[in-house]
Amino acid sequence: MRTVFCILILLGFLILPSCAKEEAPILPEEEVVVEDPGIEEPADPMEEPPVYMGEIQTLNANLVYDGLILVNDAGNNRAFLMDKEAKLVHEWPLSNKLGNDAFLEADGRLLASLETDDPKITLGGQGGILQFIAADGSIEWNFNYSSEAAETHHDAELLPNGNVLAMVWERRTQEVAANAGSNSQVDIFPEAIIEVDPNTDEIVWEWHAWDHIIQDYDITKDNFGDVAANPQLIDLNYVTIANGDIMHANGLAYDAVKDVIYLSVNFFHEVWVIDHSTSTEEASGSEGGNYGKGGDLLYRFGNPQAYKNTAGERLFRNNHFPNLLQDDHLGNMLIFTNGAELEQSTVYELQLPDVFSLEPNTDNEPEVVWSFTDPDLYAPKVSGAVLLPNGNRMIAEGDYGIWEVTEAGEVVWKFSAPGFFWRAYHYDNDAPEIMALGL
Structure with a gap:
């Protein structure tokens, strides 16, 4: 009996390790199935591959x-x-060719300047159509402003009141231009700015460069005067060009605090500051508005030569995008100067004056607080x-x-x-x- 009991105990020791060996492989097998990093989810056959827009x-x-x-x-x-x-x-799908600018608003709509189907003024940056475009491409507002007499172009900006500012070329025939003292031998296209109510398509405010010109070319014609002594006025003959595009503004910005408009004028190599607080009637003259100067230029910078100013350093050569900054850079502007004959572009950050002062034979230029250029940076x-x-x-x-x-x-x-x-x-x-x- 004692011998049988010993044999049973011995068999128990032999069986227990054997059971452990049968159960031990289960956990590793489960871990491999659950945590195997090599298993990839199958690709969604409905998911389109990404599209890359460049390098x-x-x-x-x-x-x-x-x-x-x-x-x-x-x-x-x-x-x-x-x-x-x-x-x-x-x-965004576009109904017409991009005139230049398209800007995304806070409500998700795109405000775009587009080319009309049959433009009557075909200068660089032509437009004729302003649109609000929804995310799906549906057109929520379409404003066509294109005729032989005038056409929107380049840029537009949404105002805090919901209206839209837009730049306009206005045709002045060769005869009208000559009587005004122009030395051009063609029709010319000075700048204007309109403010449009998208709810009614009504033009509720406008400013015309033509109301604020001066010339020293022909004493027998209108607008004759001393250009250097009147920096608030625009020299009609600073640019003479075969196609009559004598100013070629290309961008605008609105300052809601000061209620002024900054207009980038490419061929003058300047930015002009215009009082928006005026009525349209006041904007046609030299009195009225918050600054008391009507539609005359409150300030101008970038190229003192444009008004025969011997003081101040010229910064701009074909400037674009007068970008007003906010927050810690409030009161400053970023602007791109293409460089033209220098074949070298530069970006400037300028500190604009708190109070606009524009005096003859005075350095009226703002302070440069930052700039960047590079041998490879040049866009004409x-x-x-x-x-x-x-x-x-x-x-x-x-x-x-x-x-x-x-x-x-x-x-x-x-x-x-x-x-x-x-x-x-x-x-x-x-x-x-x-x-x-x-x-």
């Missing part, structure tokens, strides 16, 4: 500011959002710059693409593609404009 160079990833970019590519007639990988996020046309939330600047180089540079001037990111890039606007991923699109 990028990331030169310092740690300093690149994330976000989305609204690109106005007039060369390919496209207005689209992309990310910093150049991946297409959204594109269009272009512009915006300030990013981290202090970087994003620069649209018209015939190349987009740069991102730090405040210290380090180039940290580039985008390039075949196109003609009017401007590039930054939006944070959670900006109201982006959220309103419902992407």
Whole structure:
């Protein structure tokens, strides 16, 4: 009996390890199935592959500011959002060719300047149509302002009251121009600005450069006077050009605090400051408005030579995008000067005066607080710059693409593609404009 009991105990020791060996492999088998990193989810057959809008160079990833970019590519007639990988996020179908500017508003609508089907004034940057375009491409407002007499062009801006500011070319026949003292031998196209109520299409305010001209060319004609002594007036003969485009404004900005308009005038290489607080009647003269000067220029900067001023340094050569800044840079403006005969473009940040003063034979130029250039930065046309939330600047180089540079001037990111890039606007991923699109 004792022998049998010993044999049973011995068999128990032999059986227990055997059971453990049978159960031990179960846990590893379950772990392999659950945690295997090599298993990939099958691709969604309905998901479209990403579309990339060009090539990028990331030169310092740690300093690149994330976000989305609204690109106005007039060369390919496209207005689209992309990310910093150049991946297409959204594109608006356009009913007409892009006139130049398209800007995303806080409610998700695009305010766009488009070319009319049958333009009557065919200068560079022509337009004739303003539209509000919804995210799906549906047109919520269409304003056609194109005739032999006048046409919208280049740029437009939504005002806080819901109205739209737009630039206009106005035709003055050769005969009318000659009587005004013009030395041009063709019809000419001076600038005007209109304010339109989109609810009624009524023009509720307007300003005309023609009401504020001076000339020292012909004493027998109208508007004769001393150009240098009257910096508030516009020299009718500063530019003589075969097609009559004597001013070629290309961008505007509205300052709601001061109630003034900044107009970038490319062929004068200047920015003009105009009082918006006037009535239309006051804007045609030299009295009235918050500043008491009617529609005369309150201030001008960039090229003292345009009004025969011997003081002050010329900064601009074919300037674009007078971009008023906010927050810590309030009171400053970013602006792109193409460089023209220098074949070298520069971006300036200027500190604008709190009080506008425009005196003859005086240095009236604002202070340069930041600038950037590079041997590779040169676009003879269009272009512009915006300030990013981290202090970087994003620069649209018209015939190349987009740069991102730090405040210290380090180039940290580039985008390039075949196109003609009017401007590039930054939006944070959670900006109201982006959220309103419902992407």
